[in-house]
Amino acid sequence: MARLRSIKPTAGNRTDWRQLLTEFLAYKKLEDGIGQYTLDDYDRTVNLLFKRFPNAWDSEQALKDAVMEHLAQDIAPPTFNNRLVYLRTFFKYCINEGELSTNPLATMKKRKTEDRAVSVEVDVLNALLTAPNQNTFVGLRDYTLILLTLDTGIRPSEGTKLIPQDFSASLREIYVPAKVAKGRVARTLPISEATTKALRKLISVRAPEWDDNIPIFCSYEGRPLNRHTWGDRVEIYCKKIGTHLRPYDLRHVFALEFLRNGANAFATQRALGHATMEMTRRYVALVNSDLKAEHAKASPVDRLIKSTKAKRNTKV
Template identity: 45%
Template structure:
């Protein structure tokens, strides 16, 4: 009897990626993370095949040897390492080429000057849908400290404008724990206006969607702020707005435990980083404004 040889068709990296993402969804991975995989992995594999192991190793060296910011380096590393781990499990590649450690990042938290934030709020053209959306999203972020991914996933039913609050469901919250945030009257006013111009067919569209009623990606919001930054002459990222809320809230007297709840931190470790920065600000302000600076060294000797 002739020997039966089973032929297994090898899959392309795109086919493996589709299976990988399907598995991630089954495990509860957020859609925003799925979209990040879709963004980073195809850009790495462009022009490559899984059979070209030498080419893959060369691409890894090129992809991570350029002058990358630590945060960008770490993001690329995280997504590619996870996908290569999957490929190794499937027997598609001999080993994971991402063997290097992530880079140490400095704290991104900084205090954006109030005058810069005021100028930023004047930039969106509120007579257009995109400008109205951008302005309202700026207000919401500065009013609540909501994270970019969370804000871009919000649906109309997550807002209770009569009660002046927004609920972030556990499914889109970074910590997977739901939380309800208070809203200022100004933010509520502009949310009313934004929701009033939604197309009647945008039933399942997020509040901060594109002009076509499609979900807006985090990268798109980053690009919008990059364009605004050029006009300001001051670089602002989505997370700068998140940090600005925390820093100015503490400066204005918010209790650190209240801030912890609003930001959704599971413990005070992260919140204390904001507190430490405001204390540094206090020290700098004290050095500049101490009465001793006015009295001068000679006057101090007379007093003593």
């Protein structure tokens, strides 16, 4: 637990926010076991606030004014919600440490986000899969990670941390360890024959000097592949084929197609690694919306009624 300091209402006696942030990140890593990407997001979000408002830590009123102006920017709802959650959690820690008496974001609500249906045509996905040059290590790596994501819905942050021991060619499975999984719950994902073949090929061309802790999806020098670099790689391929997709969109494609092709919601939840059904229900709702749209276009009853009305009008 965080150690409690005495309340320090005057700016001159308060601990510097940078020191608090360092302690906060260490606390989150030890107590909550969150991953490095999330820690980096906390660090970046808090630093951005104080970069824009250097005097925000001078007083609680100055902090409140700065936070309100910071969140009043014209930003997308997901960006707003991320800033809100990260800053509110940091301020809560500051209260526990006795550095703040109130949380300026305690009652602030998230903005409503629209469910983003990522429906991609088969020919676009085929073009994306053929874009990487599989004659190079980097191209083969990119092809295999695209294929794995479309096959399992694995998160980019999970896929890039997998090591060779997490892959079983004989069982055609990928194991996502708890330390890699976003929700810290391990899961095993079945994979197709094509994905198994691609993974076997990628692992077979690894440098002989690399040990088993080097990730499957690494740079040609054996360095870990982070989500930002992976995002840049996908963007290069998308520009090449004239489309726009993010790495996470491939996860959405898997979820929607998995459901459309007959998988039930519980199987989808397990595959995606959702802790609750809340996120999975969004995909189900999108698929149901697809069904409604198709029904509106192809309902036999609508066609029969229209045909009957047309005949009646002809007789009149």
